[in-house]
Amino acid sequence: MSATQVKILVPGNHLMVGLLGQHDELLRLVEAAFPEVRIVVRGNEITLDGADAERVGRLFDELVTLVGRGQRLDSADVGRTITMVKDDVSPAEVLTTELLRSARGRTVRPKTAGQKRYTDAIAANVVTFGIGPAGTGKSYLAVALAVQALQAHQVERIILTRPAVEAGERLGFLPGDIMAKVDPYLRPLYDALYDLVGPDGAQRLLERGTVEVAPLAFMRGRTLNHSFIILDEAQNTTPEQMKMFLTRIGFGSKAVVTGDVTQVDVAGGRSGLAGLQDVLGEVEEIAFVYFDNRDVVRHRIVAAIVAAYEAAASAGGVT
Numbered sequence: 128m129s130a131t132q133v134k135i136l137v138p139g140n141h142l143m144v145g146l147l148g149q150h151d152e153l154l155r156l157v158e159a160a161f162p163e164v165r166i167v168v169r170g171n172e173i174t175l176d177g178a179d180a181e182r183v184g185r186l187f188d189e190l191v192t193l194v195g196r197g198q199r200l201d202s203a204d205v206g207r208t209i210t211m212v213k214d215d216v217s218p219a220e221v222l223t224t225e226l227l228r229s230a231r232g233r234t235v236r237p238k239t240a241g242q243k244r245y246t247d248a249i250a251a252n253v254v255t256f257g258i259g260p261a262g263t264g265k266s267y268l269a270v271a272l273a274v275q276a277l278q279a280h281q282v283e284r285i286i287l288t289r290p291a292v293e294a295g296e297r298l299g300f301l302p303g304d305i306m307a308k309v310d311p312y313l314r315p316l317y318d319a320l321y322d323l324v325g326p327d328g329a330q331r332l333l334e335r336g337t338v339e340v341a342p343l344a345f346m347r348g349r350t351l352n353h354s355f356i357i358l359d360e361a362q363n364t365t366p367e368q369m370k371m372f373l374t375r376i377g378f379g380s381k382a383v384v385t386g387d388v389t390q391v392d393v394a395g396g397r398s399g400l401a402g403l404q405d406v407l408g409e410v411e412e413i414a415f416v417y418f419d420n421r422d423v424v425r426h427r428i429v430a431a432i433v434a435a436y437e438a439a440a441s442a443g444g445v446t
Contacts, residue, residue, distance in 0.1 A: 133184035230325030241422035248414040259418025265385040273355040352377035361386035369399025
């Protein structure tokens, strides 16, 4: 492929530090990701030389758009932007989609292309399955969209549920009544809710019954109308429990099912989530979205750990 030269004119010197980072740390990330492209910065002009110069030019155009809209870039943002550009996805479209403002004033938005596909699928479908490793934001984004739907009066209540199964432990050995026994299993959903609406706001919603947090067993026999229902850790349902849950969905409701099929703790290993797309993949208004290690938005070591386990599993090692 012949070499190409591309010039990027940044509209204002005041954007350069935000674009390149302190001591050019963000620029170094771009150089490392595209070592075949020579990048020269003079004032507010960036010159790119090399076979992949056009792609790097698109990357800088996207980063300029983000900085111009007031977004502060860090190394994680730039790393995810590089990944999206390499996958021919527009980072500006992904990273500027605002879902909700949390109780602390922080804007909740998708951070990866996978997260954008997931939030778009939830908006467009009655039932959405988000399947992938830990740290990809499956549960948090689902709770954020549930709060958004409640605030917009699209639903009348939020129902958060999980199967009370964890690494072979048995509830009978835990102290307290049934809710005290299952509370540790539901804690991640409480945490997301508290972060999004604040402890006081969450407590008011729980006391009024506008938000219900309960183990999956409590869903049996109910019809859930005008509700935003989230089933978390769904890999630990049995096929019978999954069918029971999905048939609870009533009029005006939306359901999100999240899970990681590589982390099955249900007795006998009969997960109600595994292979479900073969059963429901052709049903209208049901979507399946899959995440991978590129969608991990926790500490970078989490993505590295997920990738290492995936590689070991592919090689026939640990699962």
